[in-house]
Amino acid sequence: MVHSDIRMDKVTQAVENLKEEWNQAVAQLEGCIAAIESCGKMGKGTEEASSLPRLNGSAQDALQLLNSLQCRLDPLAEQLPTFEEVQSGQATLQSWKEQYQKLRMRLRNANLQANANIKKAAQEERELLLGGGEESTIRRRNLQTKAGMTSAAESITESLRRSRQLMVQEVERSANTLATFDESTSVLRKAEGEYQGHRSLLMRTRGLLSTMQRQDVLDR
Template sequence: MESNTLSSSSSTDIVVEEFNKTKKDWDDAYLQTLAHIQAIENYGKKSSDDNDNKKKESLQRLNGLAQDGIATLTTAQFNLDLLTPQLPSDDHIENAQFTLQSWSKQIQSLRSSLRNANLQAKANMRKAAQEERELLLGGGEESTVRRRNLQTKAGMTSAAESITESLRRTRQMMVQEVERSGSTLMAFEESTGVLKKAESEYKGHRSLLMRTRNLLSTMKRQDVLDRIILITGFVLFSLAVLYVVSKRIGILKLQRKVIGAIKAGMAAGDAEVAINHLAQVNEPALPDVDFDLGQPMHDEL
């Protein structure tokens, strides 16, 4: 419980610290942008010291710096908008929302001031060009020296502007490459997440496949056992059928023998009766003489 409290308090401190850092970055960028806009507004005006004119930035360079400053301010506003919901109390959140509204108005004011400063710089340049033209068209040694200095300055200015433009193009290319690299990293992170998800799903399917393989091996063993049981049963059934058939065939033979014997006995009895009948029919008839067995027999011989 204490560890959770400490972690939440440390995260709150980090958010507050980041909030204060964002406000400081905003203040620094705002002051620099104001200075660049002021320099654009004063661009083209004459200065009492020629060395100061040599040290001045070109109008294109000043506009680039001002645009970069406004972009930095917009980034700081976006970061503050992200940090606002994470602030620890309602007072901090209300203060941050008020600051966001104020920053939005200041950014709009800076953009308007930048447009006005560019218009003023163009007016200053037109006025300076008019004065230069009048001086160049005039006679005397001063006009000759000024024309030579102007040619030198024009060459240096064109060279500086070309270098500045090249640097700006390089910077834009680097920004594009950084953005492309960021998008590539995001794509890699998404691909990594997809691969991790696919790996977890593969692990789940792998366990399922292992269980399925075990079930298939069990079913194969059961199938082999069922085949053995069926073959054994069929063999036993066939042996029983053969035994019954063989026994049945033996009984039938015995029956045939008994019936044959009975028939043979009956035929012999019929033959004896017939023979006796024939004997009685063929025997001669003898006279029926009554002998007196009680009288003595005389021998006539």
């Protein structure tokens, strides 16, 4: 009975942990949805558009987590200790499924709104650039500065890429040189060992010949 109570306590605690994870994931997803929906509203359509992939990536991660939490709650709800808790767990699971679908729809609508905002902001920016006046001149200068900075950044990146490639080639060349050196050293050591073996054999042969010569002299 004690073991059963302990197991039930673990199930109840596991369900509570899932609920906490769910609330955190929902909060993360809602934050992403709000950020996506507001993209382009600040009058920086082209700049804010670049943040959409990152925001959508975070939103998709949150959706995957929510889907996983539903799958984990399903079997646990059946193992809760009382009938009332089982019913409550099943009701929670059903509400999660409904909330999940609503969040997916909100994410879709947020992206549609973001696209509309960005298109509008881009059109306004284009009209401003083509227009006259001091504000248009300042905006064009800012864009030229950003373009120059982007070009410089790309140049630096390319330079770093080439430097890295040269370093990799040098490391590979050094590694090949070391490998060749190690191989040569191994061959030399092997040759030295064979030489020592031959020398030892030669000395033993000489000793044997000397012994045989002395024996031959004595026999005479």
